[in-house]
Amino acid sequence: MGKTKKEVSMAGIVSATLLLNAAAACMWPLTTVYMHNQLHQSLTLAGIALLGMSLCMILGNWLGGRMFDRWSPFWSAIVGTLCSFVPMVTLIFAHGWPIFGIMLLFIGLGDGIVMTVVNSFAATVKSVESRKVFNYLYIGMNLGVVVGTLMVGVLMAHGVTLVFIVAALSYLALLLIFLFDFRADIEQKSFEHSRGPAKPAQLNLIWLIAFLVFCLYMSYSLWESVISVHMTGLGISFEKYSLLWTLNGLMIVFGQPIVNRLAARFQLSSQIWVGTLIFILSFLLLVFAKSYAMFVLTMVILTFGEMTGFPGIPAWIDGLAGDNDKGKFQGIYNMAISFGRAVGPLYGGLIIEYGSYQSLFWSVTGLMLLALAGVMGRNRLNRRRG
Numbered sequence: 001m002g003k004t005k006k007e008v009s010m011a012g013i014v015s016a017t018l019l020l021n022a023a024a025a026c027m028w029p030l031t032t033v034y035m036h037n038q039l040h041q042s043l044t045l046a047g048i049a050l051l052g053m054s055l056c057m058i059l060g061n062w063l064g065g066r067m068f069d070r071w072s073p074f075w076s077a078i079v080g081t082l083c084s085f086v087p088m089v090t091l092i093f094a095h096g097w098p099i100f101g102i103m104l105l106f107i108g109l110g111d112g113i114v115m116t117v118v119n120s121f122a123a124t125v126k127s128v129e130s131r132k133v134f135n136y137l138y139i140g141m142n143l144g145v146v147v148g149t150l151m152v153g154v155l156m157a158h159g160v161t162l163v164f165i166v167a168a169l170s171y172l173a174l175l176l177i178f179l180f181d182f183r184a185d186i187e188q189k190s191f192e193h194s195r196g197p198a199k200p201a202q203l204n205l206i207w208l209i210a211f212l213v214f215c216l217y218m219s220y221s222l223w224e225s226v227i228s229v230h231m232t233g234l235g236i237s238f239e240k241y242s243l244l245w246t247l248n249g250l251m252i253v254f255g256q257p258i259v260n261r262l263a264a265r266f267q268l269s270s271q272i273w274v275g276t277l278i279f280i281l282s283f284l285l286l287v288f289a290k291s292y293a294m295f296v297l298t299m300v301i302l303t304f305g306e307m308t309g310f311p312g313i314p315a316w317i318d319g320l321a322g323d324n325d326k327g328k329f330q331g332i333y334n335m336a337i338s339f340g341r342a343v344g345p346l347y348g349g350l351i352i353e354y355g356s357y358q359s360l361f362w363s364v365t366g367l368m369l370l371a372l373a374g375v376m377g378r379n380r381l382n383r384r385r386g
Contacts, residue, residue, distance in 0.1 A: 007124060007125050008121045008124070008181060008182050010125065010128055010133065010136055011181075012177055013118060013121060013122050013136070013137060014136050014137065014139070014140035015140070016077075016114075016174055017118055017137050017140035017144060018141070018143055018144040018147070019170050019171075019173055019174040019177070020114055020118065020144065021141050022144040022147045022151065023111075023171055023174070024144075025144065025145045025152070026148045026151055026166065026167045026170075027167065030156065030160070030163060031046060031049060031050055031053075031104065034100075035049065035097070035100070038160065039096065039097045039100065041097060049100075049104055050104075051342055053105060053107065053108035054342030055108075056106070056108035056109040056112065057109065057111055057112035057338045058342070060080065060083075060108065060110060060112020060114075061112040061115060061334040061335040062112075063109075063113055063116075064076060064080060064114065064331055065116050065329070065332070066331070067117070068116065068120040068330075069328055073117065073120065073121060073124075074178070077114060077118070077182055080110050080112075080113030080114040080117055081171060081174050081175045081178060082110070082175070083109055083113060084109075084110030084111055084171050085110070085174075087104075087110075088103070088167050088168040088171055091164045091168075092161060092165055112338060115334050116330055118137075119137070119333070119334060121182065122137050123330060131264070131268055131312060132260070133315070134314045134315040135256065137311070138256065138307070138311035139253060139256045139257070142249055142252040143249070146246070146250070146253065149249070202320045202382070204378060205320060205378045205379060205382060206320050206329055207332075208374050208378050209313065209316065209375055210333060210335075211336070211371050211374070212276070212368070212371040212372055212374070213313060213336040213340065214336040214337075214343075215340065215364070215371045216280075216310075216340065216371075217336070217341050218340035218343050218347060218364070219280075219344065219364040219367075219368055221340065221341045221343075221348075222345075222360070222364065223244075223302075224341075224344075224345075226345065226349065226352060226357075227241075227286070228241050230357050231295060236292050240292055241295075244295065244299045248299055248302075248306075251304070251307070252306070252307050255303075255307055259307050259308055260311075268315060268316055269376075269379055271308060271309065272309045272312045273309070273372070274308060274309065275306070275309020275312075276368075277305070277309075278301060278304060278308065278309070279309060279310075279368075280305070280368040280372065281305075281365075282299075282305060283364055283365045283368070284365055285297065285301065286298055286361040287358050287361045287362060313333065317329050317330065317332075317333050348360055
């Protein structure tokens with residue numbers, strides 16, 4: 001199984017992130033199509049199944065942070081992976097209804113645990129600057145999404161069972177990486193200048209950052225849900241919509257290292273502020289987007305803002321957290337992401353039903369700007385108080 005090390009390798013952390021997101025990316029686009037077309041269930045029930053999976057992921061995010069801080073980081077990773085691996089193996093042999101929906105809940109729980117645990121392990125790396133660690137993590141995450149999305153597109157043509165087999169193999173590879181590379185001696189934290197729990201001012205800032213993350217991912221999830229309907233309603237094919245996600249993934253994988261080098265010259269909070277503002281303003285373009293070229297331009301601007309601002313957020317939270325509650329606050333960060341993704345499609349559907357796409361894009365832009373203003377205002381106040 002390997003000897004206990006002082007810290008987990010960056011290669012192990014990035015590989016684990018890539019495999020986890022590749023496996024998850026196989027399931028998310030598959031669920032609605034499979035439930036509706038092959039299991040002959042309603043789209044409403046498919047939406048409920050995805051919401052249940054998201055809620056279980058939020059629970060897993062919280063559990064992962066508690067387990068990392070209060071139990072064993074290594075065994076938290078193993079338990080979380082098994083929680084996803086065993087249901088995925090089950091789906092290879094039995095994938096009718098309701099067993100499919102039940103297994104999704106366990107997979108969501110396991111993914112949530114592992115997501116937080118990997119982020120928490122990343123926060124313990126001392127040999128690499130924290131900002132760089134989370135930048136590498138972000139590249140691994142997006143590369144995993146690109147790989148998973150491409151895999152499910154190719155494999156689905158050969159049957160859903162093959163998709164489950166490949167996803168199960170991804171979780172198996174993840175389990176092996178944890179067994180051989182994540183035996184790091186960080187259970188007993190002994191820092192020379194150990195910082196206790198985050199101060200009240202830092203706590204307030206962390207919660208404001210979490211609210212901003214929730215708003216960002218709630219808005220981002222609109223691209224995965226209602227914007228596809230909006231584009232096809234404008235006469236743009238679904239294939240062209242899918243190409244936008246390929247563009248997004250490739251820009252992040254190849255552009256992130258360049259952005260990282262440029263951003264290293266600036267303060268972390270400034271990098272996050274600028275990148276997040278660019279991301280937010282891209283939603284204003286959606287108000288006026290009617291042609292495919294406008295949607296491509298919007299995705300390019302959104303992706304540039306995303307890869308500038310998003311990777312630094314967990315590193316910023318890590319810097320605000322105390323030495324003994326890193327898992328807790330990485331859990332809060334991941335819960336905000338999962339909750340935003342869960343609420344976004346529902347929020348989008350309601351606003352469109354009682355308003356319009358334009359009112360939806362205006363509303364999320366305003367909400368994100370308000371959250372960003374709160375974070376930057378609180379951060380400036382904390383600096384003045386010193």
